[in-house]
Amino acid sequence: MPVITGTTSTRLAGLIRTTALTAGVPATELDAISPSVNPAVLADDQLRVPTEWAWRAWELIDATAGPGSGLLATAAAGHGGLHVWDYLFTCAPTLAESVRIAIGLRGVVTDPGVDWVVEVDGRLLTIRETTAIEPDGVLPPIQEFMLSIMLRRVREATGQRLVPVRVAFSHSATHRYRHLVDEFGTTRIDFGAPCAEITFLDAGDLPTGTDPYLGAMVRKYAELLLTTSRPAPDWRTTLHDTVIGALRDGDTSLEEAARRLQISPRTLQRRLYELGTSWRQEVESVRRDNAIQLMRHTDLPVQSVAARLGYTDARTLRRAIRRWSGQGVTDFRRDLRDTDSIGSPGSSGIRR
Missing domain, CATH: 3.90.1520 (H-NOX domain)
Structure with a gap:
């Protein structure tokens, strides 16, 4: 045993x-x-x-x-x-x-x-x-x-x-x-x-x-x-799961995240600071990772991808992709499919 x-x-x-x-x-x-x-x-x-x-x-x-x-x-x-x-x-x-x-x-x-x-x-x-x-x-x-x-x-x-x-x-x-x-x-x-x-x-x-x-x-x-039995997920994993749930339900406010985590907003801010990040950065990180997966492995149109990521419209997603990679959507998707390494800085051009 x-x-x-x-x-x-x-x-x-x-x-x-x-x-x-x-x-x-x-x-x-x-x-x-x-x-x-x-x-x-x-x-x-x-x-x-x-x-x-x-x-x-x-x-x-x-x-x-x-x-x-x-x-x-x-x-x-x-x-x-x-x-x-x-x-x-x-x-x-x-x-x-x-x-x-x-x-x-x-x-x-x-x-x-x-x-x-x-x-x-x-x-x-x-x-x-x-x-x-x-x-x-x-x-x-x-x-x-x-x-x-x-x-x-x-x-x-x-x-x-x-x-x-x-x-x-x-x-x-x-x-x-x-x-x-x-x-x-x-x-x-x-x-x-x-x-x-x-x-x-x-x-x-x-x-x-x-x-x-x-x-x-x-x-x-x-x-x-x-x-x-298995170990409980660490704080970073729990945080990312919370972001995913927030995106799915359409409420990405820090206050809602703190409620999901059963802690105060102030405690959540402090923990994020200790990790060297912020709630906004974590939401952006999860959106970027999910965008990479969806753009690489599906043929969903930009509007559908934007909706899955919790963006209000396709234009917001296009601006985010330009911010992450300096590319337009078409080039971003093509480069992802041409590389074996998802999100590799040297091959996809994504800015970390």
């Missing part, structure tokens, strides 16, 4: 974004994170977003909310909030078996580069993070979230209010202690441990009440999701 590294699920990213907004992080600060993530992609379960984005968002959450900030995300993650992964905790007859499967398929919700194991030692069931890839600054909120989610999911799976006999964090932020006692229901909480982990007594053999056929279906779906 191919492993997607360096990315996390849109479900988790969406939860992190919602938590940040609830904590009081301004949307403009989330939009300014690099690498950027278009909020619109967070509705697509088959896309993945950069893990680095999640880390930067966690930094903003912790800086704004302080101790217990990781628990804010847990509170917002109702059962099913992390999609199919939540249901893996009841996909096998016993809790230990189900947790092993959920941990094995952790990539459907988080970065699979984070290594977790499930250990059964006599009466003890331990869920342990053996390899942390997160920067030290975001370990406290992320580990709070991860371990508290584990607690809630095993309680939901068994229908019992399980209380861990030990909770351990690898960070040393002991000032977060009070919130954690309330969440985990125990004072047996250690900091500065070799690994983050949570341990339960006499829980591994507890039944989950699963339907074996339904459990197998959930597991197969999670495996399929892992194999078919």
Whole structure:
């Protein structure tokens, strides 16, 4: 099974974004994170977003909310909030078996580069993070979230209010202690441990009440999701897709583009500036590329090409072609068809 590294699920990213907004992080600060993530992609379960984005968002959450900030995300993650992964905790007859499967398929919700194991030692069931890839600054909120989610999911799976006999964090932020006692229901909480982990007594053999056929279906779906997921398009690709949609619908204003991207016009202007371009230049670039394709590969008359590119009339397109290449339409089309390299500056005469 191919492993997607360096990315996390849109479900988790969406939860992190919602938590940040609830904590009081301004949307403009989330939009300014690099690498950027278009909020619109967070509705697509088959896309993945950069893990680095999640880390930067966690930094903003912790800086704004302080101790217990990781628990804010847990509170917002109702059962099913992390999609199919939540249901893996009841996909096998016993809790230990189900947790092993959920941990094995952790990539459907988080970065699979984070290594977790499930250990059964006599009466003890331990869920342990053996390899942390997160920067030290975001370990406290992320580990709070991860371990508290584990607690809630095993309680939901068994229908019992399980209380861990030990909770351990690898960070040393002991000032977060009070919130954690309330969440985990125990004072047996250690900091500065070799690994983050949570341990339960006499829980591994507890039944989950699963339907074996339904459990197998959930597991197969999670495996399929892992194999078919793909990285979300980068900002430039998303921008060009937005331009194409704007041209198709006949509204190429910056304000409409910002609405499509679910960001403010000011944020869009800032991102364009960071890319060394402008909205007008991007619209022109997409029009030029599409004009090259249409003039080279179709016999559409100039008026039809102009309409497809969102121009008001053929004269506007003729002026644009003259601006791009210094040629008239006839010469422009002939030169495109005479060259094997679409848009090659040395052969088509197009000015870049």
